[in-house]
Amino acid sequence: QSAGGEAMNENKFLNTDSSTGSVEATVKPLPFKDPNFIHSGIGGAAAGKKNRTWKNLKQILASERALPWQLNDPSYFSIDAPPSFKPAKKYSDISGLPANYTDPQSKLRFSTTEEFAYIRMLPSDVVTGYLALRKATSIVS
Amino acid sequence: QGCVDHPVVLTEAVCNPLYSRQMMSELLFECYQVPKVSYGVDSLYSFYHNRRQNWPCSGLVISSGYQCTHILPVLEGRLDAKNCKRINLGGCQAAVYLQRLLQLKYPGHFAAITLSRMEEILHEHSYIAEDYIEELQKWRSPEYYENNMHKMQLPFSNKLLGSTLTSEEKQERRQQQLRRLQELNARRREEKLQLDQERLDRLLYVQELLEDGQMDQFHKALVELNMDSAEELQSYINKLSLAIEQTKQKILQAEVNIEVDVVDSKPETPDLDPLGSEQSLEDVESINEFEPLFAEEQPEVEKPVAAVQPVFNLAEYHQLFLGTERIRAPEIVFQPSLIGEDQAGIAETMQYVLERYPKEQQAVLVQNVFLTGGNAMYPGLKARVQRELLEMRPFQSSFQVHLASSPILDAWYGARDWAVEYMTREEGWITRKDYEEKGGEYLKEHCASNVYVPIRLPKQAPRTTEALAPSRVLASSTGNPCEQA
Numbered sequence: 072q073s074a075g076g077e078a079m080n081e082n083k084f085l086n087t088d089s090s091t092g093s094v095e096a097t098v099k100p101l102p103f104k105d106p107n108f109i110h111s112g113i114g115g116a117a118a119g120k121k122n123r124t125w126k127n128l129k130q131i132l133a134s135e136r137a138l139p140w141q142l143n144d145p146s147y148f149s150i151d152a153p154p155s156f157k158p159a160k161k162y163s164d165i166s167g168l169p170a171n172y173t174d175p176q177s178k179l180r181f182s183t184t185e186e187f188a189y190i191r192m193l194p195s196d197v198v199t200g201y202l203a204l205r206k207a208t209s210i211v212s
Numbered sequence: 213q214g215c216v217d218h219p220v221v222l223t224e225a226v227c228n229p230l231y232s233r234q235m236m237s238e239l240l241f242e243c244y245q246v247p248k249v250s251y252g253v254d255s256l257y258s259f260y261h262n263r264r265q266n267w268p269c270s271g272l273v274i275s276s277g278y279q280c281t282h283i284l285p286v287l288e289g290r291l292d293a294k295n296c297k298r299i300n301l302g303g304c305q306a307a308v309y310l311q312r313l314l315q316l317k318y319p320g321h322f323a324a325i326t327l328s329r330m331e332e333i334l335h336e337h338s339y340i341a342e343d344y345i346e347e348l349q350k351w352r353s354p355e356y357y358e359n360n361m362h363k364m365q366l367p368f369s370n371k372l373l374g375s376t377l378t379s380e381e382k383q384e385r386r387q388q389q390l391r392r393l394q395e396l397n398a399r400r401r402e403e404k405l406q407l408d409q410e411r412l413d414r415l416l417y418v419q420e421l422l423e424d425g426q427m428d429q430f431h432k433a434l435v436e437l438n439m440d441s442a443e444e445l446q447s448y449i450n451k452l453s454l455a456i457e458q459t460k461q462k463i464l465q466a467e468v469n470i471e472v473d474v475v476d477s478k479p480e481t482p483d484l485d486p487l488g489s490e491q492s493l494e495d496v497e498s499i500n501e502f503e504p505l506f507a508e509e510q511p512e513v514e515k516p517v518a519a520v521q522p523v524f525n526l527a528e529y530h531q532l533f534l535g536t537e538r539i540r541a542p543e544i545v546f547q548p549s550l551i552g553e554d555q556a557g558i559a560e561t562m563q564y565v566l567e568r569y570p571k572e573q574q575a576v577l578v579q580n581v582f583l584t585g586g587n588a589m590y591p592g593l594k595a596r597v598q599r600e601l602l603e604m605r606p607f608q609s610s611f612q613v614h615l616a617s618s619p620i621l622d623a624w625y626g627a628r629d630w631a632v633e634y635m636t637r638e639e640g641w642i643t644r645k646d647y648e649e650k651g652g653e654y655l656k657e658h659c660a661s662n663v664y665v666p667i668r669l670p671k672q673a674p675r676t677t678e679a680l681a682p683s684r685v686l687a688s689s690t691g692n693p694c695e696q697a
Contacts, residue, residue: 126231135229144665145293147227152283152297153564155556159549160345165317167536168348200316204309206552 215245257626271580
């Protein structure tokens with residue numbers, strides 16, 4: 072299949088160490104690479120000589136937003152799914168069953184009395200863990 | 213040879229940012245000297261691979277990967293990029309959710325519940341419920357639970373009841389730490405003492421200059437020391453001597469206390485007083501690190517007493533019981549509110565995308581709903597999607613759901629098919645010449661690619677040269693400069 076192409080995956084973060092065959096360490100000269108190449112991404116305003124300032128996703132999106140898009144153009148941030156219109160169903164934090172009740176002290180949801188007893192016995196870090204899982208931790212402590 | 217001399221087919225994200233494509237093209241063309249490159253979307257390659265005779269056809273591609281899930285309407289073989297939607301949930305988030313659930317349920321096995329084990333559980337023991345609420349009701353009954361709960365056996369480890377050492381070893385460790393802290397503080401004090409002594413000597417020397425009557429040298433020295441008058445010098449000298457005295461006293465006191473500590477090793481009540489009397493900041497910090505250590509010790513004391521009586525089943529202790537977690541973890545792509553995400557799930561997003569089309573096109577799209585991607589391998593996904601479509605489509609309308617023949621690898625097979633077919637043709641390939649003329653973010657569209665929006669990015673200049681003036685050329689964006697067969 073030497074004539075065929077090779078499919079690689081480029082994910083969101085710049086994956087620059089994907090090469091077609093040279094997997095050697097950086098000590099040996101890489102046979103596929105042009106030895107005089109300096110990636111233009113190296114130059115950054117605040118970068119030192121050794122640093123490559125790759126932008127992370129937030130920076131990339133921020134600079135993409137600043138480009139002159141038209142209203143209907145598809146771009147990475149315009150295809151984000153919209154927030155849900157339906158109210159979220161409540162499930163118990165412990166067992167996942169549909170939960171009708173909430174513990175006023177710890178704000179965890181539960182569905183049976185055994186679960187309630189279990190919740191009341193939990194140490195506080197586990198409680199915060201469950202709430203963080205649901206992103207329900209209060210901002211003001 | 214310094215180059216790669218065959219064409220390369222790459223997959224990229226849906227609506228890949230121009231900057232990313234520019235970076236990638238630059239790498240390929242400049243560094244690896246690739247002759248020509250083609251970019252495409254992986255789920256569309258998968259769609260292409262699974263095509264039937266009536267290509268180009270339309271359909272709704274739902275591709276759920278490791279990081280995100282896309283819903284892509286495809287019209288006549290081309291991606292309709294305006295109406296795509298992406299949900300930022302995928303296999304990775306499901307694995308993390310499962311991991312946290314199990315870690316909170318079994319806090320003793322915190323370290324043993326790793327992400328790779330979670331992925332194994334997801335691959336082999338999880339499924340998607342056709343009707344989530346109904347499944348949960350089934351799980352309520354104890355017999356169902358007993359029959360369907362999966363027990364995961366963790367490898368044996370010596371850790372029991374959350375304590376890693378016996379209590380004697382813990383005391384030993386605590387005392388070692390105490391001793392180390394004291395040594396550190398003593399050393400710091402000695403150094404400070406030395407520095408203060410030197411400074412005091414210097415100031416005394418300057419004072420002597422004054423007493424000897426050498427006014428010029430005295431004034432020069434004063435200026436060097438940043439002081440204004442002899443009185444200031446005197447006050448500095450006094451303060452320094454006081455500080456030196458105090459440090460010396462503290463050293464003496466600490467030495468006495470170290471001996472006291474080593475002699476009487478009291479296991480239960482940690483003796484914080486020798487450290488507590490120090491006023492300096494460094495010591496306060498080290499005390500603060502110490503206190504949580506001491507606070508933990510107290511509850512451990514009661515536990516070893518209680519655990520002696522019941523017969524301890526070691527095998528069972530190292531087992532994780534998976535009940536409803538089997539369906540909860542993959543459910544997050546359908547109900548992101550389980551994780552706290554406020555995006556809509558697959559079903560609602562499908563409905564949203566479909567509603568952006570007129571009714572006839574909706575019917576056409578729904579005839580060919582295509583599921584692909586690694587995260588689509590759960591048993592029960594197809595049935596679930598069919599059920600959701602049944603709920604949202606008008607009464608007695610038809611729809612068809614297909615699963616990719618091999619959801620994980622189909623993207624590669626599709627890319628290979630495309631490459632083999634288009635190898636000698638010109639469409640779809642970006643050659644080196646195109647790259648040089650039109651910049652790194654140029655994209656040639658083909659049946660499995662993104663839509664190209666012709667916006668020029670300013671070329672990033674390397675560090676040594678000046679930045680080029682940004683050249684933003686906005687061509688008339690009519691949308692698709694289509695160059696396919």
